[in-house]
Amino acid sequence: MAINTLNDTITLEKIVRIYGAEAVSIQNNAEWLVTEKNVITPGESAIFRIAGLAPNTKAYYEVYYRNQVSKKVWLxxxxxxEIIQIKPESNFKNDFAVQFTMVYNGNIYNSIQKVNIVDASKQLEIKFLTFRNKLQPGEKESWKLQNQ
Structure with a gap:
């Protein structure tokens, strides 16, 4: 809680919901789509939780890679x-996107989720060859780095 110069109080309240391994019923409309895992390594799947706002709600998702739709699925x-696992195709590099769409009571629920594919073998390993911890104002310094 904070109080400003006019003695107005400001309160910020946040609600955190922790999900277990099992799928659960949603408690409000904001939970229609929950991203569980969107940073993956090659061979892993992105994981999303999606729920309808009423029984037999139709939803749709598309997987995009390099501005092209590679997969379309109706739910x-x-x-x-419902826990959805989306495994990238073998030609996917760096990242892809998944767009989820649902219509309920005349309202459109739409979300585009970016999934990053991190390949640890392609990470740069940089080593500092020179480093000085004391530098005077105006003094020039050159750095040497080595890619291992």
């Missing part, structure tokens, strides 16, 4: 979350 949902 029939209930208010209980």
């Amino acid at each position: 029939t949902l209930s208010d209980k979350q």
